Amino acid sequence: MSTPTLVAAPRLEPASRQRLAWLVALVGLVAFGFVLDIALGPVRIPVLMVVKILFGQATDSPAWAFIVRQIRLPKALTALVAGSGLAVSGLQMQTLFRNPLAGPSALGLTAGAGLGVAVVMLASGSAAGGFAIRALGVGGSWALVLAATIGAALVMALVLALSARVRDNVVLLIVGLMIASVTGAIVSLWQYFSAPEQIQEYLLWTFGSVGGVVGSHLVVLAAVVGVGLALAFASAKPLNALLLGENYARSMGLSVGRARTLIIASTSLLAGAITAFCGPIGFIGIAVPHLTRGLLRTADHRVLLPGTCLAGAALTLGCDCLAQLPGSQTPLPLSVVTSLLGAPVVLWVVLRRQNIRSSFS
Amino acid sequence: MSTLKPLLTAEDLTVGYFSSKKTPRPVAQPVRLALWPGELVCLLGPNGAGKSTLLRTLAGLQPPLSGRLNLGGAALAGLSAAERARQLSIVLTDRVDAGNLTVQELVSLGRHPHTGWLGSLSAHDEAQVQAALTATGTSSFAQRPVGELSDGERQKVLLARAIAQDTPIVLLDEPTAHLDLPNRVALMRLLHRLARQTGKAILLSTHELDLALQAADRVWLLPADGVLHTGTPEDLVLSGEFAAAFAREGLAFDPATGTFALHAPMGPAVQLMGDGATAFWTRRALEREGFVPTAGPAALRVTAPSPPKTSQWISHAPGHPAQYHKTIEELLRTLRLTFDNTPLA
Numbered sequence: 001m002s003t004p005t006l007v008a009a010p011r012l013e014p015a016s017r018q019r020l021a022w023l024v025a026l027v028g029l030v031a032f033g034f035v036l037d038i039a040l041g042p043v044r045i046p047v048l049m050v051v052k053i054l055f056g057q058a059t060d061s062p063a064w065a066f067i068v069r070q071i072r073l074p075k076a077l078t079a080l081v082a083g084s085g086l087a088v089s090g091l092q093m094q095t096l097f098r099n100p101l102a103g104p105s106a107l108g109l110t111a112g113a114g115l116g117v118a119v120v121m122l123a124s125g126s127a128a129g130g131f132a133i134r135a136l137g138v139g140g141s142w143a144l145v146l147a148a149t150i151g152a153a154l155v156m157a158l159v160l161a162l163s164a165r166v167r168d169n170v171v172l173l174i175v176g177l178m179i180a181s182v183t184g185a186i187v188s189l190w191q192y193f194s195a196p197e198q199i200q201e202y203l204l205w206t207f208g209s210v211g212g213v214v215g216s217h218l219v220v221l222a223a224v225v226g227v228g229l230a231l232a233f234a235s236a237k238p239l240n241a242l243l244l245g246e247n248y249a250r251s252m253g254l255s256v257g258r259a260r261t262l263i264i265a266s267t268s269l270l271a272g273a274i275t276a277f278c279g280p281i282g283f284i285g286i287a288v289p290h291l292t293r294g295l296l297r298t299a300d301h302r303v304l305l306p307g308t309c310l311a312g313a314a315l316t317l318g319c320d321c322l323a324q325l326p327g328s329q330t331p332l333p334l335s336v337v338t339s340l341l342g343a344p345v346v347l348w349v350v351l352r353r354q355n356i357r358s359s360f361s
Numbered sequence: 362m363s364t365l366k367p368l369l370t371a372e373d374l375t376v377g378y379f380s381s382k383k384t385p386r387p388v389a390q391p392v393r394l395a396l397w398p399g400e401l402v403c404l405l406g407p408n409g410a411g412k413s414t415l416l417r418t419l420a421g422l423q424p425p426l427s428g429r430l431n432l433g434g435a436a437l438a439g440l441s442a443a444e445r446a447r448q449l450s451i452v453l454t455d456r457v458d459a460g461n462l463t464v465q466e467l468v469s470l471g472r473h474p475h476t477g478w479l480g481s482l483s484a485h486d487e488a489q490v491q492a493a494l495t496a497t498g499t500s501s502f503a504q505r506p507v508g509e510l511s512d513g514e515r516q517k518v519l520l521a522r523a524i525a526q527d528t529p530i531v532l533l534d535e536p537t538a539h540l541d542l543p544n545r546v547a548l549m550r551l552l553h554r555l556a557r558q559t560g561k562a563i564l565l566s567t568h569e570l571d572l573a574l575q576a577a578d579r580v581w582l583l584p585a586d587g588v589l590h591t592g593t594p595e596d597l598v599l600s601g602e603f604a605a606a607f608a609r610e611g612l613a614f615d616p617a618t619g620t621f622a623l624h625a626p627m628g629p630a631v632q633l634m635g636d637g638a639t640a641f642w643t644r645r646a647l648e649r650e651g652f653v654p655t656a657g658p659a660a661l662r663v664t665a666p667s668p669p670k671t672s673q674w675i676s677h678a679p680g681h682p683a684q685y686h687k688t689i690e691e692l693l694r695t696l697r698l699t700f701d702n703t704p705l706a
Binding site: 015098234236237240241243244245247248250251252253254255293297298299300302 | 417420441442443444445446447449450451453455456457458461462463466467470471473479504526
């Protein structure tokens with residue numbers, strides 16, 4: 001005789017079941033966008049073939065296999081890494097500063113990286129230098145990456161030093177914006193006194209691109225973003241405590257100074273490295289956290305962090321696909337596509353689910 | 362009670378701010394304080410006396426200018442943020458903007474000092490959260506987003522968060538602000554019950570003097586001059602310290618009724634006869650009209666009926682026959698007419 005036992009299935013609230021469904025859907029979207037991003041380009045490769053090549057199976061066209069492995073796969077991986085990194089850094093900034101308009105650029109990191117790049121491009125002076133950079137592709141030069149990293153790191157060091165002194169996060173946000181403003185002004189001044197050809201090089205960098213990050217560059221980028229994301233996930237609990245404001249967080253046993261250092265370090269690594277390698281990619285950092293909050297309808301960072309990661313990757317891959325669509329030899333600038341096509345998507349979500357205001361005011 | 366140890370003590374404590382040039386700006390005189398388990402303490406005082414500053418200093422959110430603070434037998438300054446958070450929780454006046462959090466998620470944040478690095482809740486943590494929701498009567502809307510709550514509900518949820526933190530000491534900074542009267546009464550009743558049932562020491566600052574006098578086991582009185590007086594509310598009232606604390610603001614506290622006089626008495630004396638509720642409310646009406654009700658003899662006499670519905674108010678004015686009135690409204694009309702026609706010497 002066996003008595004039937006009722007195994008209680010883990011009971012999920014409808015809200016969390018919906019959240020899980022969205023997370024699964026986002027994983028699917030990322031996978032789909034990843035394959036599509038590899039398939040699209042000046043040379044179209046059938047999606048099925050892309051999957052075959054990715055899984056290491058033999059194909060009829062060695063040229064396709066070469067394009068996928070050497071060009072498109074690194075590009076898609078860069079889009080994946082850059083998208084998730086920028087989105088997560090934006091989420092951290094918005095929670096830390098309790099400000100819906102905060103993003104990776106809020107601390108002046110992007111501007112710092114831009115200054116580094118401007119120093120290399122505009123100071124190199126000679127046409128030969130400019131030509132060398134162009135030959136290596138935008139973002140393809142170690143000198144550029146190094147300069148951008150140093151620029152971002154200097155700003156980060158400045159912000160960290162100031163954050164130890166400034167107790168108020170709002171003041172810190174203003175400090176970051178002022179640093180960004182000053183750095184931007186220096187770059188503008190430099191441009192004003194530079195030859196048009198040099199400015200063109202710099203402008204090209206400011207359009208942002210996930211192409212051209214190959215080989216050792218990609219390894220370094222992925223490693224730095226990996227560390228940044230690990231730090232971000234480790235700060236899920238402090239971020240949750242900070243939702244109630246600094247005073248409540250402190251009263252709940254959070255050492256706010258340490259948490260803030262951790263969060264700023266993570267953001268600096270993410271935004272600094274990605275901007276250095278890919279140029280400034282706008283919009284993702286500010287918009288994806290809002291998009292994710294709207295979709296998942298939660299403020300819990302243990303859900304939001306992976307959600308933002310996935311949504312950021314999916315959106316960046318999608319934008320990169322759209323940048324290829326016109327079918328010409330030159331893809332559209334990524335930064336333009338992210339803003340042009342991403343902004344309406346986010347607007348739609350924001351207007352449909354009016355809970356963005358309530359998360360901040 | 363005398364064998365218990367105080368949960369929190371302060372000696373020669375000066376609270377305040379450092380101004381821009383590092384010169385201390387004390388907002389209150391040095392104080393000596395003790396917070397005992399199971400006590401509901403109300404911190405009363407006019408605006409700007411330093412109530413919030415004192416609370417924030419006791420909570421360790423800002424350093425004292427001088428003096429010693431002891432929490433659970435150890436110096437507060439030597440405790441880590443996490444150790445402090447297991448001893449003391451606080452409900453602040455800060456706006457909470459986490460509209461996307463559900464009530465349950467917000468209350469669960471109270472378990473912060475007790476959970477691991479990821480903040481996952483154990484069965485014990487879940488039980489504590491449920492207990493806090495039940496105690497504050499918030500479990501019926503536990504799944505609603507905080508952004509959709511009314512002020513009263515939100516205040517209860519913030520209290521639930523502090524209770525879920527499960528600390529021997531709970532501090533509340535003006536929890537009754539923004540609440541309507543029934544909610545204010547309910548909140549004070551809840552806090553009083555919590556202090557009694559759980560043995561927590563609860564300290565709240567409030568402007569609800571009437572409620573505080575009724576509910577508090579002890580009152581910390583912080584007048585504008587910054588000299589703190591402590592004691593049971595009754596002792597403070599009878600010694601006149603309570604009245605003195607608010608006298609500077611032009612508020613006259615009447616120890617006989619336990620209320621603040623709204624109307625400055627300036628009119629003629631009225632001898633009021635009668636007792637019970639009718640006499641009480643007749644006295645209130647007369648005071649509002651500017652009369653000074655007395656028990657002793659006066660030219661003007663009013664007799665309040667008892668029991669109310671069967672008999673009538675009688676007024677005797679000099680040179681007039683006695684008049685009978687069914688309501689206080691009629692009585693007041695007669696008195697007004699009397700004085701308009703015959704100015705009193």
